[in-house]
Amino acid sequence: MNELAIFLRERRKDEALTQVEMAEKIGITSITLSNIENGKPIGSNVLKKLSKYLNISTRDIRALSKLEVENNKQV
16 A cells, blocks of 8 residues: 555544545545545546645655555564
8 A cells, every 4th residue: 555545544534534525625536535545546637636635746645656555564
């Protein structure tokens, strides 16, 4: 999973929003938001909307979406 997926999910939970509610605020569908939260790639239109909603640059969003989170489970 990528950093953007985790960041967005945590932000949504911090704001006590459902996926439907947050998607409406961003201006995307809840399916698109679910895909992002599951680490799927995003298009430039969605990227711009996320940038505006999160108040961070599209460059930073792209960087977050490329950073993979290591799974540090201990066996």
